[in-house]
Amino acid sequence: MAPAAATRRGFLTGALGVGAALGFTACGSNAADGTAPAAGGPIAPSITVAPSPAGTPGSGATPFPSFRLFTDESMNFDALFGLGESTYGISEAGEVITAVNQANAAGADYDGYVTAFRAMGDRVATASDAATAAGDHVTARDTALRAASYYTRALFFVLGTAAPPAEMPLYAEYRRAWDRGIAGAGLAIGARPAAEVLDIPYGDGGLRAWLFRPDDSGSARRTVIINNGSDAQGVELIAYGVRAALDRDWNALVFEGPGQGAMLFERGIPFRPDWEAVITPVVDLLSGRDDVDPNAIALTGWSMGGELVARAAAYEHRLVALVADPPAVDMWRTLPDQVRKIVDPGDPFRTNLIWNETIVPGMTPEQRFTVAKRMEIYTPEAHDAALGGHPTRDFAAVAAQMKKFTVTDAAPQIRCPTLVLDYEGESFYPGQPAEFLSLLTADAKMVTLTAADGAQYHCAPMAPARRNEVVFDWLDSVVPA
Structure with a gap:
């Protein structure tokens, strides 16, 4: 796919030169003419369909449509996630389009996007407050979850605005809405119990988790751990697994690990590569519960979570099934060659000198945001830099950390049945799902979701229901009730 501006859940790919030749881009462009669109250019406030020049990069796939809400990729x-997740009631198509129209009218830049979706979140959160006061618990729940969704939309881009330190306050608004929403009377059609809030022993302060159950009978059920990625929030996992699990009589557990949610925004704790150190305490806790079948615990990982759970499953062998959606074999390889070539492992001073004096000064504001956002998850310094409105100055440290996020050696040690997802138009980890599959020695299957089902692009933003059908049909086949 053609290069474009910073793309959500994408890692830094494309050509990186220096000075006037700088071409620092992220993956995921669906530009109709095969070129990167100019960031910030407003388009008509409506949904249009334009042909895309390619399918999976390098595959020779035939073109397929791309829905255009903004010129900026x-x-x-x-x-698109906001629209797709409306299937599960955590957003409303009309509210999403209203926010899109407002952002386009304001100039379609990051400030306008954050302002529009934050305002929509505020509007719906106010409705939730009023419903709570009136005792209308269903409306209070539904509006709270939608508010959390809109705050999530805004949260991703806040580092690119004039007020990057607003990241933590915006996350706090999200959490207030999320906490109210999951405390409500259920998430699916019919009666469902509220989520149980759990504190999982982990380091200093533990991990916050939420356990969703189909009912409060206490029956020992199959349980799926739904592992998020690098920049989504828990409310999106309602659409990407929780509701589907409940409808099929599974328990579902969602948690915030290092680098995610409050762990990053409030405590400044970045991702760690040895993710088994995170998942094993989760399995320990679940295995000791009467309402969990300890012999039927599965693990799914979404987006960057696909790499994290693959590493965890290589060492945590109590898991009975694994879904990597999609997996990355090596995060370091998601950076452009030109970036990787400036790294001298034996001379971090030289690496940072080139980075700070040659590379960063040549970036556009959009590129600086991309770097700050994509790298805030790896080191405390990178997170502090992002809150200050600029990319990390210690790129050598980020590079050293990124190189640890690989499953080349770990993948062959996975013992449980594994489902590998890939996507037509996957431009974040192109080719890596198939490479991961080739490393596995356990029983494994790969499914590629396609444009024919409207499920193209990384994580199927327009088709979470189709994605869930694939995932849970497979889980039901390998983990019988």
């Missing part, structure tokens, strides 16, 4: 991709 990053905002367009993010907004």
Whole structure:
């Protein structure tokens, strides 16, 4: 796919030169003419369909449509999740389009996007407050979850605005809405119990988790751990697994690990590569519960979570099934060659000198946001830099950390049946799902979701229901009730 501006859930790919030749881009462009659109250019406030020049990069696939809400690829991709997740009631198509129209009218830049979706979140959160006061618990729940969704839309781009330190306050608004929403009377049609809030022993302060159950009978059920990625929030996992699990009589557990949610925004704790250190305490806790079948615990990982759970499953062998959606074999390879070539492992001073004096000064504001956002998850310094409105200055440290996120050696040690998802138009980890599959020694299956089902692009933003059908049909086949 053609290069474009910063794209949600994408890692830094494309050509990176220096000075006037700088071409620092992220993956995921669906530009109709095969070129990167100019960031910030407003388009008509409506949904249009334009042909895309390619399918999976390098595959020779035939073109397929791309829905255009924004000219800027990053905002367009993010907004598609807002539309797709309306299937599960955590957003409303009309509210999403209203926010899109407002952002386009304001100039379609990051400030306008954040302002529009934050305002929509505020509007719906106010409705939730009023419903709570009136005792209308269903409306209070539904509006709270939608508010959390809109705050999530805004949260991704806040580092690119004039007020990047607003990241933590915006996350706090999200959490207030999320906490109210999951405390409500259920998430699916019919009666469902509220989520149980759990504190999982882990380091200093533990991990916050939420356990959803089909009912409160206490029956020992199959349980799926739904592992998020690098920049989504828990409310999106309602659409990407929780509701589907409940409808099929599974328990579902969602949690915030290092680098995610409050762990990053409030405590400044970045991702760690040895993800088994995170998943094993989760399995420990679940295995000791009467309402969990300890012999039927599965693990799914969404987006960057696909790499994390693959590493965890290589060492946590109590898991009975694994879904990597999609997996990355090596995060370091998601950076452009030109970036990787400036790294001298034996001379971090030289690496940072080139980075700070040659590379960063040549970036556009959009590129600086991309770097700050994509790298805030790896080191405390990178997170502090992002809150200060600029990319990390210690790129050598980020590079050293990124190189640890690989499953080349770990994948062959996975013992449980594994489902590998890939996507037509996957431009974040192109080719890596198939490479991961080739490393596995356990029983494994790969499914590629396609444009024919409207499920193209990384994580199927327009088709979470189709994605869930694939995932849970497979889980039901390998983990019988």
